[in-house]
Amino acid sequence: MERLQKVIASSGKASRRKAEELILQGKVKVNGEIVTELGTKVNNTDKIEIDNELITKEEKEYYLLNKPRGIITSTTDEKNRKTVIDLIKTTARIYPVGRLDYDTTGVLLLTNDGEFANILMHPKNNIDKVYVAKIKGIITGADINKLKNGITIDNEVLTATKVKLKKVDSKSNTSIVQLIIHEGKNHQVKRMFSAVGYEVLKLKREKLAFFDLKNVSSGKYRKLTPKEVAKVYSMKK
Numbered sequence: 585m586e587r588l589q590k591v592i593a594s595s596g597k598a599s600r601r602k603a604e605e606l607i608l609q610g611k612v613k614v615n616g617e618i619v620t621e622l623g624t625k626v627n628n629t630d631k632i633e634i635d636n637e638l639i640t641k642e643e644k645e646y647y648l649l650n651k652p653r654g655i656i657t658s659t660t661d662e663k664n665r666k667t668v669i670d671l672i673k674t675t676a677r678i679y680p681v682g683r684l685d686y687d688t689t690g691v692l693l694l695t696n697d698g699e700f701a702n703i704l705m706h707p708k709n710n711i712d713k714v715y716v717a718k719i720k721g722i723i724t725g726a727d728i729n730k731l732k733n734g735i736t737i738d739n740e741v742l743t744a745t746k747v748k749l750k751k752v753d754s755k756s757n758t759s760i761v762q763l764i765i766h767e768g769k770n771h772q773v774k775r776m777f778s779a780v781g782y783e784v785l786k787l788k789r790e791k792l793a794f795f796d797l798k799n800v801s802s803g804k805y806r807k808l809t810p811k812e813v814a815k816v817y818s819m820k821k
């Protein structure tokens with residue numbers, strides 16, 4: 585079930601704001617009845633009309649992009665920079681599921697299915713987000729434990745479910761660390777490392793839930809299969 589104004593907006597007939605006005609003006613019918621309540625929920629089989637004209641709903645689309653560096657994770661940008669949406673050929677109003685920073689690479693899902701996106705982003709579903717970070721310095725066991733035990737930053741406790749040291753390079757004074765987190769707070773990985781005294785030089789999301797980068801090179805994308813979409817729906821708690 586989705587909110588009526590959202591369904592109208594995703595049909596392309598009106599913006600969300602305009603859709604709300606149309607509802608309040610009594611111009612919208614659901615299954616032949618005028619509806620003037622903004623929170624009204626509708627499902628896929630409900631017939632929605634605006635000024636007696638049936639709207640068609642946008643098909644749901646799902647993509648996995650291997651996000652390259654130097655692209656913003658947003659649908660639009662006021663500075664007209666390239667966004668992840670520009671990399672995908674579609675006319676559907678898709679948006680990214682969560683965010684990766686401008687300089688972060690890796691798995692990014694995009695869709696126009698709000699419920700699908702919510703399942704992957706809601707902390708209660710404990711979805712694994714697997715990152716690999718190249719950091720400045722040789723990380724100590726004590727600092728790895730701090731990341732695992734949770735670090736309080738700006739009144740929030742940020743925790744990594746798993747932290748694994750993959751490699752140390754004493755020549756370049758860098759470490760490669762893999763961490764699994766369940767939340768998706770703004771700049772979470774960088775903030776966590778910064779709190780224990782390390783700068784992140786490179787960050788890649790290797791996996792989100794069961795989605796990885798297999799057969800998808802940087803800047804390329806693929807459609808999800810119906811089976812994968814169903815599997816995400818089955819992860820809802």
Ligand code: URA
Nearest residue numbers: 685688771772773774
């Ligand atoms: N954590 C970060 O700091 N940046 C990202 O892009 C993703 C997670």
